[in-house]
Amino acid sequence: MLQTALQEIETAAELKKIISENENVMVCCGRMGPMCIPVYEAMEELEEDREDVKFFTMAFDSPEANIIREDPSCLGFMGLPFTMYYKKGEVAHATSSIQSMEKIKAVLNDKFGK
Amino acid sequence: MDEVFDVMILGAGAAGLTAGIYTSRAKFSTLILNEGPIGGQMVLTNEVANYPGVEKTTGYAMAGIMKKQAKEFGCKIKSNVKITEYDLGEKVKSVTLEDGRVFKAWSVILAPGGKSRTLNIPGEDKFRGSGISYCATCDGEFFTGKEIVVVGGGNSALEEAVALTKYVTKVTVVHQFDHFQAFEHAVREAQSNPKIEFIMESTLTEFTGNESLERVTIKNIPTEETYQYPAQGTFIFIGYSPNTSAFKGIVEMNEREEIITNSEMQTNLPGVFAAGDSIVKRYRQITTAVADGTIAALTAAEYVAKTKKEELVLN
Numbered sequence: 001m002l003q004t005a006l007q008e009i010e011t012a013a014e015l016k017k018i019i020s021e022n023e024n025v026m027v028c029c030g031r032m033g034p035m036c037i038p039v040y041e042a043m044e045e046l047e048e049d050r051e052d053v054k055f056f057t058m059a060f061d062s063p064e065a066n067i068i069r070e071d072p073s074c075l076g077f078m079g080l081p082f083t084m085y086y087k088k089g090e091v092a093h094a095t096s097s098i099q100s101m102e103k104i105k106a107v108l109n110d111k112f113g114k
Numbered sequence: 115m116d117e118v119f120d121v122m123i124l125g126a127g128a129a130g131l132t133a134g135i136y137t138s139r140a141k142f143s144t145l146i147l148n149e150g151p152i153g154g155q156m157v158l159t160n161e162v163a164n165y166p167g168v169e170k171t172t173g174y175a176m177a178g179i180m181k182k183q184a185k186e187f188g189c190k191i192k193s194n195v196k197i198t199e200y201d202l203g204e205k206v207k208s209v210t211l212e213d214g215r216v217f218k219a220w221s222v223i224l225a226p227g228g229k230s231r232t233l234n235i236p237g238e239d240k241f242r243g244s245g246i247s248y249c250a251t252c253d254g255e256f257f258t259g260k261e262i263v264v265v266g267g268g269n270s271a272l273e274e275a276v277a278l279t280k281y282v283t284k285v286t287v288v289h290q291f292d293h294f295q296a297f298e299h300a301v302r303e304a305q306s307n308p309k310i311e312f313i314m315e316s317t318l319t320e321f322t323g324n325e326s327l328e329r330v331t332i333k334n335i336p337t338e339e340t341y342q343y344p345a346q347g348t349f350i351f352i353g354y355s356p357n358t359s360a361f362k363g364i365v366e367m368n369e370r371e372e373i374i375t376n377s378e379m380q381t382n383l384p385g386v387f388a389a390g391d392s393i394v395k396r397y398r399q400i401t402t403a404v405a406d407g408t409i410a411a412l413t414a415a416e417y418v419a420k421t422k423k424e425e426l427v428l429n
Contacts, residue, residue: 003172003174003175004174005178031252032172032174033249033251033252034157034158034159034248034249034251034252035247035248035249035252035253036252037151037153037157037158037173037174038150038151038157038158041151041152041153041157042151042194045151045193045194076244076325076326077243077244077256078243078244078245078247078253078256078257078326078347079242079243079244079246079247079252079253079256080249080252080253095243096242096243096244097242097243097247097253098242098243098248101150101151101194
C-alpha cells in the first residue's frame, strides 16, 4: 500500500475500468522511494489545478501492476517510477524514473491539452 | 498597500516548515514559497528511525505532518512556484514569481535545501530511466545480470556499489581522485568484493547507446586520454549541492556556494536569515535542519517585532 494522498489503484481490472471511463488519466506506478515520491508530490499539487485529468498511483510490487510493468511502452524502462499517461483508454505517453513538475506539466499539456 | 507578511520563508523542507510552524504559532503572518515539492530532501528518506521522540516513520509522512502543523497555525504555503526576482536589500523585502505576482515581507528566511549532484554531461538526460540511475535501492533489480558503472568515491558510492553486487555481474567504480572520501570500513568492504573494480583519477564525459545505455566515455584526468567503456547501467553518487544559485551576489556564500550565517542564522543582510542544508555546516540531518529552522524563526520574529515597532515610532 502506498502512503500518498492520491487514490491508489489495486487491480488491473480497476485500472482498465478507470481508463475506459475517463478521457485523461495519469498513473504513477512506484514504491515509497526517493525517485517516486517527488512524482507523487507533483501529482498531488496538479490534482487541484487539472480537473480534466484523473491522478492515481499503483504499487509497483503488486502482481496486479504487471499490466503496467509489461506494457510495450515500458520496454527498456530501468528506473522507478513507471508513469503512464492514458488518453481515451490508450497509452498516450510513458516515462521512467523521477520527473520534475515542469516535465510532468509539459507532458500533460502536450498529451491532454492545456 | 499590498499585504506585507511578517516572515516569508523560501523553501519547504524540514528547516523551512519548522520555521513556518514557529513563526505562525507565534502569530507572525507567515508565507512559505517553495519551488519544488513540500518536504525537500526529507521526503526522499525512506525510513527515519533516529528522530528523537518518533519511533519510526517515513520522511514523506514526517513532511506531511510538518506541513499540516504549519497550516493549522495559519501559515500560508505555496509550492511548485517559480521565483524570478529577489529584492532582499530593502527594509520590506520582496520576491516576484514567474506569473508576475509579487510577495512582500519584513523578513525572509532562506531555506532552499540541496539536491543530488548530476554529472551534466551529454546523454545523461536521455538515458535517465533507461540505464542511468541515482538510487540503487529503487532501481538495482533492473540491472540484474548486467555490467554497470558507479560514479563517486564517498560513503554512498561505495556502499551502494557493494549493495548493487547482489544484482549485477560486475561493478566498475569510477572516481575522480586517487583516494576515496568514504570511511575506511566502506573502502575495505568495496575493495574486498570480487565483483567490484576501480578506475581512479577518472571521470565520465559522455553516455551513449540506442534505446538504452550501452557505453560510457571515460577520461583519465592526469593524461586526458579518453576511451569507451561498456556499461549497461550507471549509478551516480557524487554528493549534494546547495540550491543557492539564485542567491549569488545577494547574500554572502562560501566557495561551495553555501550561505554564510552566524549562530543565530543571520546572513549579511539585515532581516534575511538562512537555515537548513543550504548553509555552511558540517552535518546535514533532519534534526539539524529543524534546529536551524527554529533558531531562524525565533531570530526573525525578534527582528520583525523590533522593526515594526521602529516603523510605528517613525510614523
